[in-house]
Each structure stands twice: as C-alpha cells, then as structure tokens.
Amino acid sequence: MSLIIAYIGKKGCVMAADKRKIGYFGDKKNLNLLEDELYGGSIGTDEEFLARASELGISVKITDDANKLKVVGNCIRGEVSTKGTMETKRRRVYGTTNGYQIIELLGSQTKSRTAGESGIVIFGNNFAKQVAQRLISKKLKGSKSLRYMGELFEDILKEVSSKTPTVGKNFDVLMQQPNFNKSEAQNHLNLTIDHDIKVLTKFRQELTEQLVQQSMEIEMVNKIIDKGSVGNVVNVEGNMVVVQLNDKTQAMDSNWKQLAAPGKNVLMFTESGNVEIGDEVVIENEDLCLKKDKSSLKCDIILCSL
Incomplete structure (x- = not known):
C-alpha cells in the first residue's frame, strides 16, 4: 500500500513517498480476490475500492497520515512494511550522497542487504511501480538536480495516486546532501543502518515486554x-x-505482585464492634464484608482467585 521513489547521486539523495495506509478485515478468500484486483490495477479510485470491498463483505479503513520516510543520521530512510500473522516484514532503502543500501527485515532480523552507488530505487506494489517507471522514463530530462528530482517524483506520485487506491494523495519529500565520496558513503550507511536496526530491536523488546505486562494485567483483572x-x-x-x-x-498489590498466598494472613479494617474470631469474610455485590451481618471491611489489597 505504498509508493516510495528515491534518487541517489553525486549531489545527494532525495526521496518521495505517499502517506497511505489501508487496513481491512474479512473472509480470507474474498480478501485475496480484493487484493488481486487492487494490485492488478483493475480498481482505479478510492470510491471503486470501497464499493468493491463492500460487495465482498470486507471492512476497510483508509488513512493518509503514515510516515514512510525519515532522516537518520545523514541518510534518508524509506520503508514499506507488511504485517504477517507472526512477524512484520520490512523493506528499507537508506540513501545518502554517492551511496544507498536496501535492507529486508523480518521482525528485527536482517534477511538481505545490498548496496549501490547511484540510481533510482522504487518500492511499491507491481502496478504502482510499473506506472511510476513508465512516467519516469517519459518525464525525466537531462537535469538531475535534487530539487528537480523531488518535484518530478511528487508529480509522478500524484499521477499514480489517480490510477490506484494503493497510493494516497498526500506526500512527503525529503532531501539530504552531505559531502561523501563513494567509500565514505558506504561507511556512513553501514554505521547508520547497524545503529538503526539496534534501535528497532530494542523497541521490539520493549514492546514485547509491554504486551506481556498488559496480558498479565488482563489475566489478573479477570x-x-x-x-x-x-x-x-x-x-x-x-x-x-x-x-x-x-x-x-x-492478595495482590496494585502492580499485580503477590502479597499473600492462599492460607496466609492479611490485614483488614472495620468500623463494627461485632467482629469475632472465626467469622467468615465474603464479597457480596463487590463489597467486602462479614457474612454473618454484612458488616463492611476495608483493605488496601486486591483479592484474586488462583
């Protein structure tokens, strides 16, 4: 659901990307049919896409605020991603003056890594890429200033977005032009990418820990x-x-740490003068009280079943 176009040359790097993100849910067979039609180019507008999705019983959410480009060090990073059942697949292009690298990631694990010195790199589905390539061949003139390339790419994104709902009508264009020769460019790319992947790995670890904590909290609340x-x-x-x-x-505290196991003692407070040893303590209608006369009890713990 993306189109990213990057130019890498002797004067720097410029990238342009749309901001579209599409989420959909429904029968797998109908989802596959919808994707085939979408990526094959037979659906040309957002209205046609939504109407066809409705015919197939597919729920669709379209947004145009995704940030697919980012400046990292003296590079620009463009990323397209696909969420699978277990992991997210990412394809990234990092570009700077006189060099670029293309990285494929599964989760935070690098599956492939290739390097180049100059050229035009296009990420996107086959239909969007083919249209973009034809337009570049048709429109590209002799001048290759970064400003010219940025304006050209934005024009191409606009035209592609009019032919397929997989590309949105909002765009980002970023430019970087540090003074690197070819060797310096690859050295900088290597350092930048290695650090960026470490940041991704740390983020995924923290996210996993948060999800585990949230899962535990949901379990304990129940x-x-x-x-x-x-x-x-x-x-x-x-x-x-x-x-x-x-x-x-x-008995648990507010962070769901066990304070007292079954069979252990806990402290409660009462305003009744009629509490005796052996009285049964119960919860009725979510109120903590004595079973015999419903005298209220208070405590600063959370009582949970095993």
Whole structure:
C-alpha cells in the first residue's frame, strides 16, 4: 500500500513517498480476490475500492497520515512494511550522497542487504511501480538536480495516486546532501543502518515486554473476586482485623505482585464492634464484608482467585 521513489547521486539523495495506509478485515478468500484486483490495477479510485470491498463483505479503513520516510543520521530512510500473522516484514532503502543500501527485515532480523552507488530505487506494489517507471522514463530530462528530482517524483506520485487506491494523495519529500565520496558513503550507511536496526530491536523488546505486562494485567483483572468467600477472621485488635485467606484466594498489590498466598494472613479494617474470631469474610455485590451481618471491611489489597 505504498509508493516510495528515491534518487541517489553525486549531489545527494532525495526521496518521495505517499502517506497511505489501508487496513481491512474479512473472509480470507474474498480478501485475496480484493487484493488481486487492487494490485492488478483493475480498481482505479478510492470510491471503486470501497464499493468493491463492500460487495465482498470486507471492512476497510483508509488513512493518509503514515510516515514512510525519515532522516537518520545523514541518510534518508524509506520503508514499506507488511504485517504477517507472526512477524512484520520490512523493506528499507537508506540513501545518502554517492551511496544507498536496501535492507529486508523480518521482525528485527536482517534477511538481505545490498548496496549501490547511484540510481533510482522504487518500492511499491507491481502496478504502482510499473506506472511510476513508465512516467519516469517519459518525464525525466537531462537535469538531475535534487530539487528537480523531488518535484518530478511528487508529480509522478500524484499521477499514480489517480490510477490506484494503493497510493494516497498526500506526500512527503525529503532531501539530504552531505559531502561523501563513494567509500565514505558506504561507511556512513553501514554505521547508520547497524545503529538503526539496534534501535528497532530494542523497541521490539520493549514492546514485547509491554504486551506481556498488559496480558498479565488482563489475566489478573479477570481473576478479581467479586463474589464468594475469601477467608476467616483469626485475630481482632480494635478496628484491625487479621484474616486468613482460604485456599482459593490470594492478595495482590496494585502492580499485580503477590502479597499473600492462599492460607496466609492479611490485614483488614472495620468500623463494627461485632467482629469475632472465626467469622467468615465474603464479597457480596463487590463489597467486602462479614457474612454473618454484612458488616463492611476495608483493605488496601486486591483479592484474586488462583
């Protein structure tokens, strides 16, 4: 769902990219049919795309705010990505003066890496690439200033976007022109890309940790007791009540760390003067209380089932 065009030359690098992102959901067979028609170029406009998706029972969300280009060091990075069931596939082009590299990643693992010195690189689906290539061949004149190439690429993106909904009508154009010879360019690219992939790896690790934490929190929230017995009173001192948890109840803090396992004691508080050792403590209608007379109890812990 992208079109990225990069020019790399002796004077610098310029990249242009659309900002379209499309998400869709539905029957796999119909999804494949829709993609075949979309990438084959038989669907020409957003309206046709939405109408055809509706015919096939596919839910579609189109946005035009994705950032596919980024300045990294003295390079520009362009990226297209595809989310699979297990991992995200990324294809990146890094460009600078007198050099570029194309990287293919699965997750944060490098699957291929190729280098070049100059030229025009195009990322996108086959239909969008073919249209862009024809337009470049037709429109490209002798001058190859970075400004001229940037304006040319933007014109091409506009024309391609009028022929396929896979390319949006909003664009970014970035330019970098450091003073590198061919050897310096590849050295800088190597350092920049290695660091950028390390940043991606760290981000993915942090994201994985967050997802694990969120999953654990969801699991624990589902275990919060809102009805039933939690334990029995084993000691009373003034308004302080010590309760021994039963064999199905544990006490957690606000970070979901266990404070007391089943069978252990926890501290609660009461305003009733009628609490006795042996009284059963229950939760009814999400209220913590004594079973015998519904006297309210308070605590600063979360009571969960195992």
